[in-house]
Amino acid sequence: xxxxxxxxxxxxxxxxxxxxxxxxxxxxxxxxxxxxxxxxxxxxxxxxxxxxxxxxxxxxxxxxxxxxxxxxxxxxxxxxxxxxxxxxxxxxxxxxxxxxxxxxxxxxxxxxxxxxxxxxxxxxxxxxxxxxxxxxxxxxxxxxxxxxxxxxxxxxxxxxxxxxxxxxxxxxxxxxxxxxxxxxxxxxxxxxxxxxxxxxxxxxxxxxxxxxxxxxxxxxxxxxx
Numbered sequence: 001x002x003x004x005x006x007x008x009x010x011x012x013x014x015x016x017x018x019x020x021x022x023x024x025x026x027x028x029x030x031x032x033x034x035x036x037x038x039x040x041x042x043x044x045x046x047x048x049x050x051x052x053x054x055x056x057x058x059x060x061x062x063x064x065x066x067x068x069x070x071x072x073x074x075x076x077x078x079x080x081x082x083x084x085x086x087x088x089x090x091x092x093x094x095x096x097x098x099x100x101x102x103x104x105x106x107x108x109x110x111x112x113x114x115x116x117x118x119x120x121x122x123x124x125x126x127x128x129x130x131x132x133x134x135x136x137x138x139x140x141x142x143x144x145x146x147x148x149x150x151x152x153x154x155x156x157x158x159x160x161x162x163x164x165x166x167x168x169x170x171x172x173x174x175x176x177x178x179x180x181x182x183x184x185x186x187x188x189x190x191x192x193x194x195x196x197x198x199x200x201x202x203x204x205x206x207x208x209x210x211x212x213x214x215x216x217x218x219x220x221x222x223x224x225x
Contacts, residue, residue, distance in 0.1 A: 027063040034058035035071035048079060065095060066113060070120070082128045089121045097144070115151040118144065122155060126162050134162065 021029030034054065042051040055072045059065055069092040076085040096102055102114040118141035125134040138155045145151050 025064075028067055031058065031062040031064035031067040034062060035068060038071065039075065042075060048075065048081070051075065066092070066117065073124070077128070085124065085128070089124060092117060093121065115145055115148050115154075118151060119154055122158055126158060131162070131166065134159065
């Protein structure tokens with residue numbers, strides 16, 4: 001595969017971004033350069049083999065390891081490697097737990113970066129795992145950051161929203177199945193009462209109102225959850 005060709009405007013924007021990061025957040029600028037190179041390597045090679053080696057090397061060299069883990073996890077998910085991504089989250093968490101700048105042993109307070117990690121892990125499980133995994137990560141997050149009220153509120157909100165969405169998804173098929181059954185039952189009753197008249201075109205004009213099942217189908221099938 002050929003290398004991606006950037007226009008002059010794109011190159012200039014990229015240079016501006018890196019110059020800004022070098023001046024304000026040099027550790028992040030360095031990490032993003034590694035990440036960009038890894039993405040380009042995967043694009044050229046067509047797989048993650050060499051890119052993984054490069055990202056592993058980046059983790060040994062950069063201070064902003066969170067940016068490297070985020071990029072690596074995103075790349076694995078893009079390739080369908082959910083299991084590898086989950087393993088990387090666990091490794092990232094182990095690094096965070098050992099990082100003295102993220103935790104205070106005196107009062108148990110934690111830095112925002114540690115809370116961000118748990119929010120990212122929870123979002124991953126909500127999108128790629130199941131309710132059991134998501135609840136387990138949420139419980140671990142609260143235990144790891146007991147004094148972080150913002151994290152606790154975020155975790156509770158995300159779990160509540162996910163459960164509401166799961167309930168809506170479960171309810172929709174049941175409503176439609178029930179409405180269809182009622183419609184069929186009503187039509188069968190109609191045909192039975194009309195004796196020999198079997199055609200729908202001859203039956204429907206005699207209704208003084210739509211069949212009960214039809215009305216329920218239209219109402220519940222189109223109802224917003």
